[in-house]
Each structure stands twice: as C-alpha cells, then as structure tokens.
Amino acid sequence: MADITKRSEDYSRWYLDVIQAAELAENSPVRGSMVIRPTGFAIWESIQRTLDDKFKELGHVNAYFPLLIPKSFLAKEAQHVEGFAKECAIVTHSRLKSTTKDGKPSVEPDPDSKLEEELIIRPTSETIIWDQFRKWIMSYRDLPVLINQWANVMRWEMRTRLFLRTSEFLWQEGHTAHATAKEARDETLQMLEVYRWFAEEYLAMPVITGPKTPRERFAGAVETFSIEAMMQDNKALQAGTSHDLGQNFAKAFDVKYQTAEETQEYVWATSWGVSTRLIGALIMCHSDDKGLVLPPKVAQRKVVIVPIYRSDEEKELVLNKAKEIAEQLKPVAGFVHIDDRDKMRPGWKFGEWERKGIPIRLELGPRDVGNNETVMATRHDCNKTSVSLDGLAETISEALDRMQKELFETALKRREENTHILETWEEFTTLYNAEGGFSYCHHCGETECEESIQDETKVTIRNIPLHSEDEEGSCIRCGKPSKKRVLFAQAY
C-alpha cells in the first residue's frame, strides 16, 4: 500500500489516493467510465436508501425508463438539444461481424445492420419520460405525476475524474408534472430542501441553496436551483440540482390536460437529481491524510472490532467477548464486523480500517477483557480512549451521534473561515489569486459581466443564495447597481 499523498502537497493526487486506498473505485478500460468497488458502492447504497425513503414519504413513486432514446426525441426541446448535443453517445448498428485484421480475429459493426433511426444513450431522461407523460396525463385528475428513477446516464466528457465527473454515472432523476406553475415551483423548492437536508444531516456537509444564474441553468429549465458545498481546497462543488421546467417540455411533447372548467392546458414540470458525484463530495469534505472519513449515518459498517491475542486461550476469550459486544451493539450500530483474520497483526488492521473510514474501531485484548473495558478509536479525530463494557451500547451510540455532529461543525467552521464579504474588484482578485474560498459580492446580473469574471479569474457565480437578503449595492466587477449579493467561488 503506497502512502497517501498529503492534501497540502497535491490535493487532486490526494483525492485519487484516498479512493485507491479505501478501495472505493477504479478506472475501467473504457475511458471515463469507472468500476465502483464494494466499499464505494456501499456508500451509494446508503445514499439511495435514505433518499428513496424520503422521496416515497413525499409521495413519489419509482419507475424505470429505457436507456436508449430515439434521436428525434432529443431534438424536440430546442434548449435541451443544444445543451446535450455535444456529449451524447449514439448507437448506430445492431450487430457485429467477425472479420480478421492483420491475420487476427476481430469484430466490426455489420454495415447491413445500420439502424433506420439512430438511438441516443440517455444523458438524462426528460425526453423519453415526457413522451410517456403525454399518454398518462389526460385530465387534472391525473395530476400531479410524481415519478423518480434510479438509473445510469452517459455524458461524453472530455476530462473525467472518479466520482466527480465520469462519462457514465449513477443517479436518481425525479420527474414531476403539475397542474399549476405554483405547484411546480413548490415541488422544485421542496426537493431542493430535501437535498439540503440530506447533505447536512446525513453527509454532514453544509450547503448553500439557491437559484443558478441563467448561463448555468439546466438546458430546458426555466429556473435551476442547486446546493453548493465547499471542499477542503476551498473550491465549490455543485452537489445536487432541482429544476423548474415550466411548460417547456409539456409544449415540446404536447402534454395537455383537461381542467375542471373543460379547457386544455399544458402541464407544469420539474426535474431534480443527485448522482454518484455525492461520493466525491463526501470524500473531499471530510477525509484526511490517513484516508477516508465517513459520517456515521452514511457508513454501512459503523463499528469494527479488532481482537488482540497471542495464545489460543486468549483468542477464545477475546473472540467470545467480541461476539458478545457485537450482538449488544446491533441495535445502535447495525452489523458489527469482527476482524478475526489471523494472518494480519492488529497494527496493520488499524491502518486498514482507518484508510476505509470506519467511524469507530474497538480494540479488544485480554487485558481489556480482564478490566471489563475496550479501547474505542474514533476515526474523525483519531482519538483513542478506554471505555467500560458496561453500557457500551450507550457509549457507542453517543459517540456516533457526536461524530456526526462534529463532522458537520468542522465542515461548517471551515466554510465560515473561508467565506468573505467583498466590496471591491481588488479584494476579489486578491482573494482568488491566493487561497480562494466563497465570497458574497454584489453582481449586476448580466451574463457578459459574469463571463468576463470567469475569463479573468476562473471564478463563477455558484448560485444566488436563498438566504441572501435584499441590499442595495454595486456590481463587484462593473459597478452597475445590484440588489443582492451572490455566491462566488472557483468550482469543480
């Protein structure tokens, strides 16, 4: 196991090293697509379970729409095509043909199997879903339609990075249809709030919510909202989006409903999603130079017991006690893994579970059993303390709660320390030539001005925070009047 590069040395190398060290994912032979390994997939399962329950609690139901989309569908919504055209994979043939190339067996597309209409591998599913919605929605009685799907999508990316940007990724996409503009807007904001709640309560990752500027809007949306988190290198990461689609897709796919007054109206729509990118966010938000750090609520294995023994008698004593403890902890920590591998020494196991981010490690040796205690090591602060075996479930439960809370507080504190309220362009360029971070500045709202800021500094408007109060001011860049401060940062 090679050492993990220090964050201070090379942040992006560190990120990749943590993924390798914790065995989360690796590159596959196809550029930009990744293999998610069991430890990494466990995180995704944990994210799925929590969000899926929440979506259902709010009345959404799961469905599945196909991977392949007729080419013509994508062309129906003008903005939408333009946004995705440059990153679509296209299926053109349905068969391979055996050939020989340089005397070796090979295969190539059978020219006779060229498709009449080429198919697009979904970059997102609005089009194929709205084509179905037309058939499902007849009257106001059919509304709202609240659908979610867990799926993979593909966007042909130029430059990829494990979890943060891969050509194929896993996500959930919610698609809803409503009778009124207000209902659609309410749904958009409700789901944005679900994402905020999830990021903060489960991932222990504080986020800023708000609408994106027009140039960062989802292709085909009237308004896009995002949650933005700060990573440990002070850059921002968009961790989830919720779109108010207005009637754009309803019009493109001719989805009308009959009202109680017997008129025909186009329906109003939303879509919202989070992806495996959240795993990247999680890594960059909490992990340290020793490896992955997982918030307890996300960790499938919250506690691991490392037994320590020499002789067979000690082994029996310690393992029996470990099993007892594991059983006792089930109600507060779920399945507790006992690492009884004989071939590895305790110190090696400590290192491994640290790399993999297990929140709590219990070290249990004959001395501990004799004293009716165990050594509890907490991953987030790397502290070790002896704790009594009496009331251990309570102790562990409290420790897990404390870790969850402290991870959030540490992340929040880091964000606050690296967030600035700026008034002048000079302050702005000074900040982003140095350590960077979040800044709240006035902006005129004009796209050209926004672009000029990015061209010069790589800094973009992440969103217009919902918590941002109205306030008279002048644009940080061009000096024109502004009524609100917006959130600036360099972004992933």
Add this chain to the structure above:
RNA sequence: CGGGGCGUGGCGCAGUCCGGCAGCGCAUCUGCUUUGGGAGCAGAGGGCCACAGGUUCGAAUCCUGUCGCCCCGACCA
C-alpha cells in the same frame, strides 16, 4: 480537442541517453518464530516491458502510428 508529463509482475519504481539473459522495494504463497500501531528469518511463485507496425543478427531501449493515465487549458453534474 490543444500543450506538457508518464505507461516495465497486484502497487510504487530503476533500467531507455549509449540495443546484448527483465531487475528492485512493497504485496502474494509456504514454513518457523511472532501478535496492544503497518512483525522477523528462510524459501517460492508471478511480467507479450500499454498496443500495432518498422529498423536490426538481436529491441523495454531506436523509428512510426494508436490507445490509456495524470497535470494545465476550452466543455460539463
């Protein structure tokens, strides 16, 4: 897609300039001794040197092309 760097057992690398038996460390396997922070000794296995052409008596090494990875730009969740 442009600029730069790099592809050699699972991982990290040396060897490439100047062609001549494919090496080192970690990991793996076996045995013995060990076990409270990444154990020691002895032995063993594992590589089409990214891929494809070419030059040569002979290529990891030289030439041409392709692919992949990392970094920096343009594009994006």
